[in-house]
Amino acid sequence: MTRSFFKGVTIRALIAIVLAFGFLFTCYYRTENRSQAKEQAKYKEEFGTLLMAEEYRPLKTDILDNYQEIRYVYSAYDENGKLMGYILDVAMDLPDGSIHTQMSISENGENLMDIRILQDKDDSIMLDEEQMETLKGQLRGARIPVSVHQQIVDDVQYQVEYDPLLGLHDGVYYAELPEPAKDGYLDHVEIEVRGGRIVRVEWDAVNKTTGRLRSTDSIEGEYNISGNIWAEQAYRVQNRLVLVQDPMKLAMKSDGTTQIIDGVSMKITVFINLVNECIANSRASMTKDMYLRSKENGGEGSDEGDSETKETTAPAETTMDPASLDVTVTATPTPLPTEAPTPTPTKAPSQIGVIGGEDGVVQGDTGNILSESVDGIPLSEIRTYIDGLPDMKMHCSATLSTINLAYKFMREYLNWVG
Numbered sequence: 001m002t003r004s005f006f007k008g009v010t011i012r013a014l015i016a017i018v019l020a021f022g023f024l025f026t027c028y029y030r031t032e033n034r035s036q037a038k039e040q041a042k043y044k045e046e047f048g049t050l051l052m053a054e055e056y057r058p059l060k061t062d063i064l065d066n067y068q069e070i071r072y073v074y075s076a077y078d079e080n081g082k083l084m085g086y087i088l089d090v091a092m093d094l095p096d097g098s099i100h101t102q103m104s105i106s107e108n109g110e111n112l113m114d115i116r117i118l119q120d121k122d123d124s125i126m127l128d129e130e131q132m133e134t135l136k137g138q139l140r141g142a143r144i145p146v147s148v149h150q151q152i153v154d155d156v157q158y159q160v161e162y163d164p165l166l167g168l169h170d171g172v173y174y175a176e177l178p179e180p181a182k183d184g185y186l187d188h189v190e191i192e193v194r195g196g197r198i199v200r201v202e203w204d205a206v207n208k209t210t211g212r213l214r215s216t217d218s219i220e221g222e223y224n225i226s227g228n229i230w231a232e233q234a235y236r237v238q239n240r241l242v243l244v245q246d247p248m249k250l251a252m253k254s255d256g257t258t259q260i261i262d263g264v265s266m267k268i269t270v271f272i273n274l275v276n277e278c279i280a281n282s283r284a285s286m287t288k289d290m291y292l293r294s295k296e297n298g299g300e301g302s303d304e305g306d307s308e309t310k311e312t313t314a315p316a317e318t319t320m321d322p323a324s325l326d327v328t329v330t331a332t333p334t335p336l337p338t339e340a341p342t343p344t345p346t347k348a349p350s351q352i353g354v355i356g357g358e359d360g361v362v363q364g365d366t367g368n369i370l371s372e373s374v375d376g377i378p379l380s381e382i383r384t385y386i387d388g389l390p391d392m393k394m395h396c397s398a399t400l401s402t403i404n405l406a407y408k409f410m411r412e413y414l415n416w417v418g
Contacts, residue, residue, distance in 0.1 A: 040054075040055060040056065043056040043074070044056075047074065047076070047087045047102075047104075049114070049116070050087060050102060050103065050104040050113070050114045050115075050116065051076050051084060051085050051087060051104035051113055051114065053076035053077055053078060053084050053085075054077060054078050054079040055076070055077045055081075056074045056075070056076050056077075056087065057074060057075050057077070058072065058073075058074055059072075059073040059074060059075050059086070059413075061073075061413060063409065063412055063413050064409070066409075066412070067405065067408070067409045069090055069091060069092050069402075069405060070088060070089070070090050070405065070406065070409055071089040071090070071091055072088075072089050073086055073087065073088050073089075073409070074086065074087040075087075076104075083107045084107060085104050085105055085106050085107050085113055086104065086105045086107070086109075086410070087102065087103070087104055088102070088103055088104075088105065088406045088409070089101075089102050090102075090103070090402040090405055090406055092398070092401060092402055092405070094125070094398055096125075096394060097121075097123040097124065097125045097398075098121050098123055098124055098125065099117065099124065099125040099398040099399065099401075099402060100117065100118040100119070100120055100121070100124060101115055101116065101117050101118065101399060101402040101403075102115070102116055102118060103115040103116075103402070103403065103406060105144070105406060105407075105410055108414070109144075109407075109410035109411065109413075109414045110143055110144065110383075111141055111142065111143055111144065112139055112140070112141070112142050112144050112146070112403060113140070113141070114136070114140060115136065115139060115399070115403065116132070117132065117399065125394075125395050125398050125399075126395075127389070127392060127395055127399075131389055131392060131395075134389065135388070135389060135396065135399065138386040138387060138388070139386065139403070142383075142384040142386070143383035143384050144383060144384065144403055144404070144406070144407040144410075145374070145375070145377050145381060145382055145383060145384075145403070145404040145407045146382070146383070146384045146385075146386060146400050146403055146404065147374040147379075147382045147384075147385055147386075147400065148385065148386060148387070148388040148393075148396065148397070148400070149385045149386070149387060149388070162243065162244045162245045162246070162249065163245065164196050164197040164198070164245050165198075165245055165246055165279060167282075167283045168193045168196050168197075168198070168279070168282045168283060169193065169282050169283070169285050170193050170194055170195070170196070171192075171193055171282065171285075171287050171288075172190060172191070172192050172193075172287060172288045173190070173191050173192075173193065173278040173279075173281040173282045173286070173287060173288055173291070174188065174189070174190045174191075174278065174281070174288035174291050174292065175188065175189055175274045175275075175277035175278045175281065175291070176188035176189075176274065177270065177274070180208045181205075181270070183223075184207050184208055184209055185205035185206065185207050185208070185214045186205055186206050186207075186208055187203070187204075187205040187270045187271075187274060188203075188204060188205065188206070188274065189201065189202065189203050189271060189274035189275055189277075189278055190202045190278070190288065191275065191278045191279075191282070193282050197245065198241065198242060198245055199242065200242065201238040201239075201241050201242055201275070202238065203234050203237065203238055203271050203274070204234070214230055214231075215230065215231040215234065215380065216231075218230035218231045219231050219381060221414070221415055224415065225266055226265060226266075227263070227264075227265040227266065228263050228264075228265075229381075229411075230266065231378070231380055231381060232263065232377070232378050232381060233263060233264045233265070233266050234271075235373075235378035235379075235380050235381075236261050236262070236263050236264050236378070237250070237261060237264055237268055237271055240260075240261050241275065247272050247275045247276060247279075250268065250272065252268055252269065252272055255267070256268060256269040374400075374404065375400070375401050375404040375405065376404075376408075377404055377407070377408070388400075
């Protein structure tokens with residue numbers, strides 16, 4: 001046997017090996033394609049009525065570990081590989097049963113595309129076909145999160161447990177920082193006093209470049225902080241102040257944070273400072289309009305505001321101590337005129353409406369007590385209100401809870417990947 005013979009054998013063997021591997025690869029590829037085609041066909045059959053897509057891919061993210069009630073999430077793509085939306089499967093155990101829903105949400109996480117309820121347990125909450133179609137008609141395309149119009153809280157826990165601050169005059173009072181912070185936002189706080197109590201608090205900030213509110217930017221993902229979004233944390237702080245009345249009771253620590261308000265991890269130093277200024281303005285009867293006129297006039301105040309203040313109160317000196325954040329209002333020894341107003345008497349607890357709700361207080365004769373939040377989402381963040389199913393309130397509420405849980409996940413996931 002010559003060298004050329006062995007060379008020929010070697011070449012033929014290599015060719016045979018290449019052909020064998022090629023054959024095996026082709027078989028594997030065809031088998032894999034068939035397997036994937038069958039898998040995608042199964043997905044289309046299961047999810048097609050919610051969102052018909054060319055391809056469904058299971059979403060793999062550690063964020064799902066924070067949402068045990070979300071069983072799985074799939075992303076859906078068209079024939080060009082463009083993301084169309086998401087499919088979420090949510091199962092929740094409730095005091096009166098359980099609910100299992102599947103829904104499709106738009107690719108930006110803002111809109112509910114479709115939803116259905118599955119019955120896989122004996123205690124599963126179900127709606128008949130007509131009821132489900134009515135609810136779907138209200139929900140399809142709706143911006144999430146969602147709530148029922150004027151959702152009623154049956155078991156109201158809000159009570160007047162804290163005494164109001166002394167010396168507050170009824171009215172609307174306002175304060176803002178002298179200049180924007182490093183992030184470009186100019187913070188302001190507005191409080192409303194009724195019956196000698198703080199009944200409404202609004203904290204927000206305006207971006208001096210774009211003119212947009214920080215709360216709006218935080219909801220839309222343009223302004224991010226650790227923990228819950230800024231709008232939600234601010235909402236919790238505002239409503240806690242309405243409850244406790246005194247900013248000192250928010251227990252701000254030396255680093256500017258507080259541990260007594262669930263879900264609030266950001267610093268509240270600016271809020272405390274501005275609230276204290278509003279309180280000082282209330283005690284001095286400097287209303288919001290007077291405050292703004294004073295700023296427009298370079299701090300000198302308008303003639304109307306000056307004359308009004310001179311006729312009603314003695315000049316006051318307000319001292320802000322950055323360490324303690326207490327506000328001390330010290331009147332001069334000049335005798336007050338006989339017509340000087342006295343602080344509005346504080347109502348007895350039985351006369352004061354229940355604290356809470358969208359504007360901080362709901363009078364007792366309205367008959368409607370609004371919750372501070374829906375499924376842990378502040379009312380300021382709710383994007384769609386529906387009529388719901390009046391005869392099936394519990395079923396409707398449970399369905400919306402699964403949607404709002406999906407919204408929380410999408411909000412966190414999109415911020416995570418963005």
